[in-house]
Amino acid sequence: DAGVTQSPTHLIKTRGQQVTLRCSPKSGHDTVSWYQQALGQGPQFIFQYYEEEERQRGNFPDRFSGHQFPNYSSELNVNALLLGDSALYLCASSLSRDRNQPQHFGDGTRLSIL
Amino acid sequence: ELKVEQNPLFLSMQEGKNYTIYCNYSTTSDRLYWYRQDPGKSLESLFVLLSNGAVKQEGRLMASLDTKARLSTLHITAAVHDLSATYFCAVDPGSSNTGKLIFGQGTTLQVKP
Numbered sequence: 001d002a003g004v005t006q007s008p009t010h011l012i013k014t015r016g017q018q019v020t021l022r023c024s025p026k027s028g029h030d031t032v033s034w035y036q037q038a039l040g041q042g043p044q045f046i047f048q049y050y051e052e053e054e055r056q057r058g059n060f061p062d063r064f065s066g067h068q069f070p071n072y073s074s075e076l077n078v079n080a081l082l083l084g085d086s087a088l089y090l091c092a093s094s095l096s097r098d099r100n101q102p103q104h105f106g107d108g109t110r111l112s113i114l
Numbered sequence: 115e116l117k118v119e120q121n122p123l124f125l126s127m128q129e130g131k132n133y134t135i136y137c138n139y140s141t142t143s144d145r146l147y148w149y150r151q152d153p154g155k156s157l158e159s160l161f162v163l164l165s166n167g168a169v170k171q172e173g174r175l176m177a178s179l180d181t182k183a184r185l186s187t188l189h190i191t192a193a194v195h196d197l198s199a200t201y202f203c204a205v206d207p208g209s210s211n212t213g214k215l216i217f218g219q220g221t222t223l224q225v226k227p
Contacts (some may be wrong), residue, residue: 003128033213033215035215035217040220041219041220042118042202042204042217042218042219042220043157043202043204043215043217045214045215045219047218048213050213055213056213056214058214067187085191090156090157092157092215094213097131100162100164102147102159102162103147103159103213103215104159105149105156105157105158106156107151107155107156108156
């Protein structure tokens, strides 16, 4: 049973560039959430996708956008990268109709901005 | 805005000792999660606490939830080196499961032999 998978594992970009991160949810899950984890901090909620729509959003600028595909996989796009965007980006999946289970996290994408 | 605060942020303890990590949150919630993160790794779910007075135990870890006090505790009994990790509590704000988790800063636990 495959868990949450994310790609790539590491990425180096320069300021002003754009990046796309990818996530495949755990088998059977239909909801994907994205989090940003700065070094030494707890994860911060970016947004959540369900039924191919953004359902909730945290306090992140419009430079952060996403997409969910019919197979429930998801992408996170960040435009006009800033040095402060350097972080571990975590994808988590869950099943919408089983609200008593925790979100399952992937191993993350480590994004470094030079 | 919901705030989640953990203390202590860093805990160094000897093997065999007991200790408690505290998680306070600022607004109503009846859904709290504990996760473990090893260095360079992802988050592993430990406990899901869904109601006031909920208590769950797994091995040397026991978690509890007091929604009236807006407090959860993670108690470590007779610590062993394998428990060394960072522990996060996370709250789903409001009275329904939104899936928008608000995390604490994390407590880094170091268990010394």
